[in-house]
Amino acid sequence: MKRLFAMLFAVGLFAASCGEDVDYIPEHAADAERFWVESERGVWAHVQRYPGEGEAVVLVHGISSNHHFWDLMPGRSLALYLSERGYDVYNVDLRGHGFARRGADGKRQKVGWTVDDYGAFDVASVVEHIRKSRGLDEVHYVGHSMGGMVLAVYMALHPQPHLASAVAVASPLDFRDPDPAMQKMLKNAWIAKLFGYTPTPAGARFLVGFGYKAPFHGDEWVLNPDNYEKEAYKATMRRVVSPLSRGEVDQFGLIARSDNEFVSENGRTKYRESLGHVRVPMLFLAGRADRIVSPDRVKGFYEAVGSREKEFVVAGRENGFAGDYGHLDFGTSDHAEAEVFPRIEAWIRGHGVISEGVVSEEADADGAGEGTDALPERAEGVGEEPSPAPANGEDASGDPFDDLPEDATP
Amino acid sequence: MLLLLATLAHGAETWNLQDLQPKHDRHTVLVVATPGYAPEAFRPLAEFLVKKGHDVRLLSFPCLPDDASDYRRSIDEAAGTLGEHAVVAHGLGATLVLGTRLGAEQLALLGPVLAPARSEAADLVAGMAVGPDVDLTISIDKWTSGRQVNLSVPRPFGATDAASVLLGEDPPLQECASGPLAAEVQRWYLEGPDVDLASIATPTWIGVGLLDRLSPVEVLVPASRELPNRRLLRLGITRLDGKDLDHLGLLRDKVAHKAAYKALKKGDKLIRKQEKGS
Numbered sequence: 073m074k075r076l077f078a079m080l081f082a083v084g085l086f087a088a089s090c091g092e093d094v095d096y097i098p099e100h101a102a103d104a105e106r107f108w109v110e111s112e113r114g115v116w117a118h119v120q121r122y123p124g125e126g127e128a129v130v131l132v133h134g135i136s137s138n139h140h141f142w143d144l145m146p147g148r149s150l151a152l153y154l155s156e157r158g159y160d161v162y163n164v165d166l167r168g169h170g171f172a173r174r175g176a177d178g179k180r181q182k183v184g185w186t187v188d189d190y191g192a193f194d195v196a197s198v199v200e201h202i203r204k205s206r207g208l209d210e211v212h213y214v215g216h217s218m219g220g221m222v223l224a225v226y227m228a229l230h231p232q233p234h235l236a237s238a239v240a241v242a243s244p245l246d247f248r249d250p251d252p253a254m255q256k257m258l259k260n261a262w263i264a265k266l267f268g269y270t271p272t273p274a275g276a277r278f279l280v281g282f283g284y285k286a287p288f289h290g291d292e293w294v295l296n297p298d299n300y301e302k303e304a305y306k307a308t309m310r311r312v313v314s315p316l317s318r319g320e321v322d323q324f325g326l327i328a329r330s331d332n333e334f335v336s337e338n339g340r341t342k343y344r345e346s347l348g349h350v351r352v353p354m355l356f357l358a359g360r361a362d363r364i365v366s367p368d369r370v371k372g373f374y375e376a377v378g379s380r381e382k383e384f385v386v387a388g389r390e391n392g393f394a395g396d397y398g399h400l401d402f403g404t405s406d407h408a409e410a411e412v413f414p415r416i417e418a419w420i421r422g423h424g425v426i427s428e429g430v431v432s433e434e435a436d437a438d439g440a441g442e443g444t445d446a447l448p449e450r451a452e453g454v455g456e457e458p459s460p461a462p463a464n465g466e467d468a469s470g471d472p473f474d475d476l477p478e479d480a481t482p
Numbered sequence: 483m484l485l486l487l488a489t490l491a492h493g494a495e496t497w498n499l500q501d502l503q504p505k506h507d508r509h510t511v512l513v514v515a516t517p518g519y520a521p522e523a524f525r526p527l528a529e530f531l532v533k534k535g536h537d538v539r540l541l542s543f544p545c546l547p548d549d550a551s552d553y554r555r556s557i558d559e560a561a562g563t564l565g566e567h568a569v570v571a572h573g574l575g576a577t578l579v580l581g582t583r584l585g586a587e588q589l590a591l592l593g594p595v596l597a598p599a600r601s602e603a604a605d606l607v608a609g610m611a612v613g614p615d616v617d618l619t620i621s622i623d624k625w626t627s628g629r630q631v632n633l634s635v636p637r638p639f640g641a642t643d644a645a646s647v648l649l650g651e652d653p654p655l656q657e658c659a660s661g662p663l664a665a666e667v668q669r670w671y672l673e674g675p676d677v678d679l680a681s682i683a684t685p686t687w688i689g690v691g692l693l694d695r696l697s698p699v700e701v702l703v704p705a706s707r708e709l710p711n712r713r714l715l716r717l718g719i720t721r722l723d724g725k726d727l728d729h730l731g732l733l734r735d736k737v738a739h740k741a742a743y744k745a746l747k748k749g750d751k752l753i754r755k756q757e758k759g760s
Binding site: 248249251252253254292293358360361363366367368370371372375384386388389390391392396 | 601602603604640647648692693695698699700702703704707714715716718719720721722726
């Protein structure tokens with residue numbers, strides 16, 4: 073048995089050492105525009121843009137992931153799919169992920185940001201940047217997994233978010249009745265907190281080193297191998313995984329310690345109870361075989377928003393899908409382009425905002441530092457109340473969650 | 483080989499109660515088979531509980547044109563022949579149990595249907611005309627008219643049929659089921675079962691399967707929160723069980739059998755603790 077484990081470990085280490093890097097730019101994306109948006113002073117989100125004259129769509133990846141999730145390769149790229157249909161696509165790397173591991177100045181960005189930070193600053197800044205540069209009032213938003221939680225934060229903070237529509241894909245907001253293994257991991261999050269980040273990419277490469285079927289069903293936690301041909305499976309495992317930040321781990325640990333409620337870092341805002349004011353038309357997609365975010369967790373999100381127009385779909389065989397979707401399958405699996413992308417596009421198209429002649433000519437997206445004049449500010453007076461130590465351990469100078477709108481709380 | 487069929491009780495031919503291993507110094511467990519399912523499908527679960535030391539009775543039903551209240555009455559009658567006991571049931575059988583008088587000390591339910599569970603496949607089945615008042619020979623190819631429903635005719639769904647999608651391969655269905663019950667079950671899928679969950683005080687454990695399409699997790703988990711005294715367990719890979727379970731997996735798989743057994747054991751401890759406390 074020991075020998076078997078040693079062999080597995082050796083194979084995994086080898087696999088981990090020879091994977092691709094998230095900085096890899098695939099051929100299809102060579103001509104895409106790339107730029108940074110400063111979302112707080114000296115902190116940057118990165119955007120890979122496929123410009124178009126149509127509606128602007130913001131794509132946001134999930135936890136421990138990056139922009140590759142929505143743009144893996146032709147035939148497995150929502151970004152390309154939308155771009156080919158005339159949309160103006162902004163594929164975001166949240167601070168510390170993918171290309172945003174470095175800032176516009178080329179230096180490595182600090183690590184340890186939380187889900188709150190992404191929603192309060194990165195999303196808000198990217199949306200503002202697009203609104204200004206395109207002269208649009210509203211944009212569309214598609215978030216995968218934590219990308220949807222980030223959206224929840226943004227919407228909780230903005231009574232009237234500048235969103236024409238939103239799609240939350242495998243995004244949890246209801247963490248009650250936790251999975252036993254997940255609960256144990258979250259309650260022992262202090263292990264991951266010993267380091268600035270958890271090197272999940274090495275773990276993914278370890279798993280992919282075994283080919284299609286990883287030992288102990290390790291790969292089935294993140295995707296359904298039945299829905300992948302070999303090359304796409306490997307590319308997904310190698311490219312879409314970014315390190316897990318200490319701040320993210322911290323906030324998920326906080327969920328486990330807060331009666332399984334997704335709460336803000338300072339513990340004051342329960343997001344599930346803070347979205348009643350939301351009127352954005354929202355589509356929710358959940359995967360029947362999603363072991364990270366089971367469909368009931370997405371349903372909790374669906375039920376939390378006050379939108380009159382909302383739809384909840386489970387991607388499983390009982391609803392005519394070719395297979396049961398796992399967590400990553402929505403962006404990169406064999407059937408995503410035929411089954412998922414058209415649904416998302418139809419939702420966006422059904423809630424369009426651009427009429428003839430509205431599109432601005434001001435689009436200018438090649439420079440670093442765009443949108444810095446519209447930086448959202450941290451409210452004053454933060455740190456007065458005991459709260460979990462700022463995960464980033466840095467100079468957070470304010471707390472936007474003190475300023476939650478009246479109508480954002482029940 | 484286990485001692486089977488040691489005793490056999492009948493309730494006016496509407497139910498059969500088999501005592502799988504009569505040792506009456508043990509905890510009694512009533513396993514309720516779901517109408518429309520072959521009783522043999524419940525044997526592995528029942529026998530596992532026997533192996534673990536329970537005194538198990540398996541309650542099954544012949545194919546009669548009874549409605550839900552008739553079945554519930556039968557369950558009550560059968561349970562009335564027992565002393566202190568726990569009930570284990572699966573799927574729609576578990577839903578029936580929740581509408582009985584509930585004299586059991588505790589319930590262990592695998593994939594019960596607690597609320598409307600819509601899906602394209604379920605809607606297809608739920609939308610079919612069944613029941614005593616509809617001449618099914620006209621509207622539905624081989625489904626028989628009148629008081630019984632023929633379960634052996636597949637309903638096409640995509641490249642396969644609805645039963646295979648909803649239940650998995652090789653579902654252990656009987657040849658027929660009650661027409662009136664089938665009509666009620668259809669209504670359960672569209673509107674929810676006629677059970678007041680909030681009023682059920684009996685300690686209830688619920689086993690959930692991620693791949694269960696008949697009682698899907700997004701319906702079952704939130705609905706089960708209405709039960710005032712409930713415990714819930716997600717079976718499957720996230721519990722390191724090695725696989726995720728679909729609706730039939732919750733009936734057939736050892737993982738589910740073990741979980742139900744452990745749930746009864748823990749439930750029993752909790753009940754004794756409460757008794758001591760009070």
